[in-house]
Amino acid sequence: MAEEPVAPSTPHHQQSPPSAASLGHNVIPIVNKLQDIFAQIGTNFNPIELPQVAVVGCQSSGKSSVLEALVGRDFLPRGSGICTRRPLVLQLVQIDATDEEYGEFLHVPGTRFYDFDEIRREIQAETDREAGGNKGLSDKQIRLKIFSPNVLDITLVDLPGITKVPVGDQPSDIESRIRTMIMSYIKLPTCLILAVTPANSDLANSDALQIAGNADPDGYRTIGVITKLDIMDRGTDARSFLLGKVIPLRLGYVGVVNRSQEDIMLNRTIKDALVAEEKFFRSQPVYNDLADRCGVPQLAKKLNQILVQHIKKVLPGLKSHISATLVSVAKEHASFGELTESKAGMGALLLNILSKYSEAFCSMIEGNNEEMSTSEIFGGARIHYIFQSLFVKRLEEVDPCEDLTDDDIRTAIHNATGPRSALFVPDVPFEVLIRRQIARLLDPSVQCARFVYHELIKMSHRCMVHELQRFPVLRKRIDDVTGNFLRDGLQPSETMIGHIVEMEMDYINSSHPNFIGGSKAVEIAMKQVKSSKAATVQKHKGLTVCGGLFVKTT
């Protein structure tokens, strides 16, 4: 049966139960509102990280009991054996005082659990589903949200207790697995650690304080919680421990008395338990002057104060961060122009964007671009540069005699003249040799076409007008269409370049002014013969003399 929602009761020697409002701090509601807004707009912008509180300790030390007392509701599986077998991430959300409290599991979306016994059963069932029914453990979280007027907005994490001896389905390395799981939560700098140690154990050798010390060596975020003060050995007390004389902690200790197993079996409510706790501390003179370190309400107050301090610390930075973001978002919003709902308006907007894109492309090619850059050549000027500087230079670098040795020429002449000896190069071997050289023009020409293609793609990206930032799908589509269009043009261009080079190879233009042949060639060759340098092939002052034919090479 669900209990009445209660706030922790007020011991006579303690202050009122803490709540965001009662402490008079209005920062928590402000931050909650902010969190709600950011959650609603579904942005990744997380301006503030509220601390989460992880409860650590050895098995059955009373971790779940402490959490329940803080929430003021009875909803966690508790008992003498291992109970918490999966991390339970409990998000507490404060709602209006008039609203009914309820819980919601992430794994059962859309279902509100108004009955807190039902919540406990679901935690048990979900634990069994993942970790099995035989004391097995799993590090897969159960996420539960509790909406209540009596809670502070904070995230609490109930973790499996440290145990050393494996039982049931637990693996042999259970201790190290649990420690690793605990560490993964408490190592976060925004995680407050409630290190729970039962008073009826050896306090000085507390596993909880030891693991908390590993994660938080300076002790800035560890609060020591001593449970089970009611069942300590007669004649012993935890006074010196609560005073921090045994193991000092910056944030100090709080002693609490939770419900015993018998209380739970007798269905004692948390409200009753808080009254009993108050009575206990009142009846123990040894704790009388430690009012600020005893009782669940004090623990809640301490947590609240730390939360407020944390928010106060981050608030100035948060304020300037939000103001700066606001200015830049407003600017961005203004640049997007008017919103339009009608189909006609959308069509006009689309047309407008597309015309702006094509205008930008044209002006980039034509060169009358307004945002003229002085640091780099781009657009039409860059294409001109590719043709005039890069392409021409590459063509000039092609050596017409490369890989054409005297022996190649001599062999070609011999093969062409058969048994006769030859003075001049016959047409056929000349054409064979020269064709091979002309083919060398193909690579630089195709490369020039590819440079132009890449430049056009770059220009297309530069032309993505600012309005397009708002429409990523349209931007991608334009990019795809332009890319495909240019790619479709590149293939035929390369084919055409290949054809032009082939045409040059098929028809050797001997009428070119730079071509030296016929009677002029004979005349030069005769002079060579006369000067007894009758080599059939000779390179001389930029002229390659091939038998009777001379080709200008520079």
Ligand SMILES: Nc1nc2c(ncn2[C@@H]2O[C@H](COP(=O)(O)OP(=O)(O)OP(=O)(O)O)[C@@H](O)[C@H]2O)c(=O)[nH]1
């Ligand atoms: N007498 C007394 N019993 C307590 C106190 N705190 C917890 N218990 C009992 O100790 C047992 C274990 O408590 P839990 O709150 O389940 O402990 P836990 O640390 O969450 O246990 P695991 O999650 O299984 O590690 C329960 O039977 C509680 O009723 C306390 O302050 N006094």
